[in-house]
Amino acid sequence: xxxxxxxxxxxxxxxxxxxxxxxxxxxxxxxxxxxxxxxxxxxxxxxxxxxxxxxxxxxxxxxxxxxxxxxxxxxxxxxxxxxxxxxxxxxxxxxxxxxxxxxxxxxxxxxxxxxxxxxxxxxxxxxxxxxxxxxxxxxxxxxxxxxxxxxxxxxxxxxxxxxxxxxxxxxxxxxxxxxxxxxxxxxxxxxxxxxxxxxxxxxxxxxxxxxxxxxxxxxxxxxxxxxxxxxxxxxxxxxxxxxxxxxxxxxxxxxxxxxxxxxxxxxxxxxxxxxxxxxxxxxxxxxxxxxxxxxxxxxxxx
Numbered sequence: 001x002x003x004x005x006x007x008x009x010x011x012x013x014x015x016x017x018x019x020x021x022x023x024x025x026x027x028x029x030x031x032x033x034x035x036x037x038x039x040x041x042x043x044x045x046x047x048x049x050x051x052x053x054x055x056x057x058x059x060x061x062x063x064x065x066x067x068x069x070x071x072x073x074x075x076x077x078x079x080x081x082x083x084x085x086x087x088x089x090x091x092x093x094x095x096x097x098x099x100x101x102x103x104x105x106x107x108x109x110x111x112x113x114x115x116x117x118x119x120x121x122x123x124x125x126x127x128x129x130x131x132x133x134x135x136x137x138x139x140x141x142x143x144x145x146x147x148x149x150x151x152x153x154x155x156x157x158x159x160x161x162x163x164x165x166x167x168x169x170x171x172x173x174x175x176x177x178x179x180x181x182x183x184x185x186x187x188x189x190x191x192x193x194x195x196x197x198x199x200x201x202x203x204x205x206x207x208x209x210x211x212x213x214x215x216x217x218x219x220x221x222x223x224x225x226x227x228x229x230x231x232x233x234x235x236x237x238x239x240x241x242x243x244x245x246x247x248x249x250x251x252x253x254x255x256x257x258x259x260x261x262x263x264x265x266x267x268x269x270x271x272x273x274x275x276x277x278x279x280x281x282x283x284x285x286x287x288x289x290x291x292x293x294x295x296x297x298x299x300x301x302x
Contacts (some may be wrong), residue, residue, distance in 0.1 A: 015112060023032055047249050053268055057240060068249045072270035076295065081264055088125070088276055099123055101191075101292040103162065103275065104182045106144040108285055111149040115284030123158040123191050123294065124148070125257075128183045130196075133205040137166055139179050149187060160191025162236060162257075163222075164260030166207050167197065168214070170221035176226035192234035194257050195222045199241065216247045223254050236275075239267050257292075 008136075040278045047069040056062050080097075082089050090098035103125035104111065116124075126148045129141040145161075152159050163180050167173040173195075180193055197219060200207065210218075223233035236257040242248060248269060256271035265274050280291035 045098060046247050052231075055239075055243070055268060056266060057243075058288065065243060068247075068252075068269075071248045074265070074270050076265065078264040086281060087291065088293050090293060094300055098293050098295040099158075099286075101125065101273075101294060102280070102282060102285075103127070103290045103292060104148060104285070106142050108144075108148075108289060109287070111148060111151060112284035113155040113157060116152075116282055117155040117157055119283045121157060122281060123160065123292075124126045124152045125160045125162050125191065125194060125292065126152070128161045128163055128180055129293065131166040131172070133166045133200050133203070133207065135206060137168070137172070137206050139176065141183050145183060146187075158190035160189055160193065162194035162232075164197045165195055165197040165218070166200075166205065167218045167222070168206055170217050173218040173222040174225045177222045177229065180226070180231075181229045189231060192232040192255065192257075193226045194234045194236040195219055195226075196236040197241075198237075199245070211247050212247065215245050216250050219246060219251055219254075225249070242267065242269070 017262065028200050049067045049069050050179070051067040052064045053067050054062065054064055077092075078091070080091050082091065087095065087100045088098075089100065099122040100120055101123035102116070102121055105127035114242045121298075126145055127138060127142045128145045131137050131139045149159050149161075161180065165173065165176055167176055177193075197207075197215065199205075219235055223235065226233040232298055234255045234257045235251060236259065237246070238259040242256065242258070254271070256267075256269070257273040257275065258265060259269050259275040260266060260273035261277055265271070265276070273292055275290055277291040279288045282291075
């Protein structure tokens with residue numbers, strides 16, 4: 001985020017150089033270094049309550065940040081989580097209050113969706129495409145996107161989608177949203193379309209110089225365009241980008257798909273979905289798969 005406190009700015013500077021979220025496997029042909037300059041966005045003052053909140057970040061450890069004004073707070077009770085050998089569940093007043101899901105891309109290979117359904121999976125977030133992080137930033141379609149969507153739907157699994165973004169301007173973010181629509185055509189989704197913008201670790205990327213302000217505006221532009229196209233938008237990100245790269249007060253009306261590989265979630269603000277593992281085992285999929293749980297506003301997607 002922007003000027004919340006001097007400490008927050010210092011933290012953001014550290015994270016800009018070293019930070020990487022729960023990473024998406026990128027197209028192997030899109031790792032050229034970039035000399036493109038990101039489009040600047042007008043800086044604005046972040047609205048805060050003035051209250052300090054205590055968080056425990058996996059990189060910085062225990063730190064204090066200033067609470068944002070108008071951003072809903074996480075009200076989940078971590079005592080209500082349970083798990084079996086494969087999946088996590090959330091209950092309220094003794095009743096199930098979650099749906100269990102996975103997210104996949106073409107790297108997942110052949111998928112037997114009947115077995116996936118029988119394993120207890122209710123929904124799947126499927127990569128429809130992405131933008132390369134090299135200089136050209138060319139967009140690409142996930143070669144198995146439509147196969148996965150149709151296969152999941154045929155077995156009664158609810159489907160959402162995500163796009164791996166490397167947008168450096170609002171124009172590119174809107175272009176990416178339109179690209180999602182081009183891939184999906186008339187396909188109707190049960191779950192949201194996710195904006196998955198990530199900081200690239202250990203390589204040069206066209207997004208290296210994107211400011212916190214511009215990252216926020218790109219997310220806003222993508223999600224607004226997705227809504228115009230008839231889908232429900234959601235913002236995918238790990239906590240450090242959510243705390244330090246985005247101004248969540250500008251995105252408070254957008255649901256969050258939060259990534260943290262942990263036994264229970266620790267994010268301070270409200271989120272609708274939680275990606276809690278990248279090493280899940282689900283019958284019907286060879287190798288590890290990302291596991292997710294959806295609770296807040298589940299009824300809105302069903």
